[in-house]
Amino acid sequence: MATQQSTSANPKVNYKYRRNKARQEMRTQVTSFALMIFLTLIAFIMVMAGFDKYFVLPVLLVLAAVQVVLQLYNFMHMSHKGHEGVALFLYTGVFIAFITILTFLTIVWW
Amino acid sequence: MSTVAQKKGFLSVLWDYLTTVDHKKIAILYLISGGFFFLVGGIEAMIIRVQLAVPDNSFVSAGLYNELLTMHGTTMIFLAAMPLLFGFMNAVVPLQIGARDVAFPFLNSLGFWLFFFGGIFLNLSWFLGGAPDAGWTSYASLSLASEGHGIDFYVLGLQISGAGTLIAGINFLVTIINMRAPGMTYMRMPLFTWSSFVASALILFAFPPLTVGLFLMLFDRMFGAGFFDVSMGGNTIIWEHLFWIFGHPEVYILILPAFGIFSEIFATFSRKRLFGYAAMVFATVLIGFLGFMVWAHHMFTVGLGPTANAIFAVATMAIAVPTGVKIFNWMLTMWGGSIKFTTPMLYAVAFIPSFVAGGVTGVMLAAAAADYQYHDTYFVVAHFHYVIIGGVVLGLLAGTHFYWPKMFGTMLNETLGKITFWLFLIGFHGTFFIQHFLGLMGMPRRIWKFLPGQGLELPNLISTIGAFFMAVAVIVLLINIVITSVKNERVGNDPWGDGRTLEWAISSPPPFYNFKQLPLVRGLDPYWIEKMEGNTKMTPAEPIGDIHMPNNSFIPFVMSLGLFIAAFGAMYQVDWRASDGESFVWALPVLVIGMLITLGSMAVRSLKDDHGYHIHKEDLMEDEEGGRD
Known part of the structure; x- marks a missing residue:
């Protein structure tokens, strides 16, 4: 399984290719990190603004689910083969x- | 590690089995302890049937009867059927996928010892103030009212053995995903491996609800919590849901490996490829999946409301479809085959009508409206004994005869095997067929005695006579085992002559490292393919090289023993607190000591590196026989 990952440590794989892959991966990670902070901010603001709880609760759950998916796919490598x-x-x-x-x-x- | 056969003393054999991490020896341990609990559960069943043989009998007291029926169910499901299936899974699955062992040999051993000590703990309740008496389902409203420690034994014992089962299930998942030999794709896996895989997945998802339920019960009973206590704002129905979210997949955990054993037997003795292999795999997965969506059919009369009842009724009936697919595939496997009626094949053929009968009553019970009539009568008892004995136990007996030569290197006697089969089959139908009618006549289940003059005498007597036939059949099987072991006539790789899968390509029993060279799998039924091309053995997929083997370990035994000791402390600290520290002062220290043993052995395991050892290439080359140790 380890060999199937795109950021292969295999020295035979072209250096440029690996570098490019690693850069792309880094970019998605930074993007999703920023997105996750943004989503967290929305969650906090929503609660502090004192919206109706029947509005806040479902939206919070949806935001949480999105965060879990981002976490799994972009940080825990589920996007890899x-x-x-x-x-x-x-x-x-x-x-x-x-x-x-x-x-x-x-x-x-x- | 010497590969020269040595004569060993009893103690060294015992030590070898206490510390073994070899899947083949763990299989034997599962077989022996599962077989022991099967006999215990069988004796309990015989006492139940004797009590019900004549009306108004007083062979056992009402309280003892409740304990007997509870322990019969609990023992047969958790301590007999499941471990016996694990025995076959251990013995066969690594061989079928061409692996040298399971993925985690240490955990394999730990899983066994946890199950073993959990089972012993549960059964010690007989000698320590009374067994659990709230039925194997242990519904909260009954079990919270149960006095003494019976239910505590149930909760703690099942918690320990359940942990073992969960470990074993995860181990098989990892093994089947990661350890398949070169060329063994998912769609080339033998059906027993497939069904073990799906059953292990069911264990993974079904046992956590049981663990949660048992913990809640433990807190309710031992620490005064009120999860199930209505007077404290709890809800007794929650236990029923948690139990059946586990309990329904549990019956599929039992039946799927049995289906797998039968699939192997049908293909082997019809000397034909299994008909509709892909459909069989799909049906197995689908049964596993649907198994999680039907649990509330055990609770139709609870008052879930017509919508919920209708949803669960339809989902339940849907399971008949993949099961029907399997039944037809087995029949079409036999169709046009050159059938040999060996003992395992007899069981397999008898399984089809027996199991279909149980399936049909299952669909009857699934009709929620009609279930109000059947619920808690002997009709239900007849139904689940038809699926569990007609499916699982026939599968286990068939597997015992079929895989005995692979596990022990000697064949069970066929004549005695056939005698066992006929006695058991007649006894089984004699006992349970008539119980359908007892149920329809209105005899409730779990009753201690019935009155004369209500038309229940004759059917109950017939049922008891049938039970004696089954008991005699089991005794004949035991005699067969003893005779076979004493004679000990060794057999070759493929004693049935028609083996199709990889386990028949190596010696019986296999050498402790299984495959000297991992085999190359070129299709479904790899050994059969090689035989048809005139090869006597598998094409190797690798050159002979050093084999890495795990070291034996005593730690799993100690780890499980610690929990076993701690469970006594956990149970009797209730009495200690109830007596204001007057009596049972030892309870808390015992709990602490037990946990320290377990945690200490976990620490030892974590801190001490155990790299195993290598069997060297040179020793392997010398070892033409296959190195039985």
């Missing part, structure tokens, strides 16, 4: 957790 199996298991787990929570919200704690 060779992570399809991991992604499958992750989404299955998310799905099962989701229907569990959905059930509890609809028929246990109604």
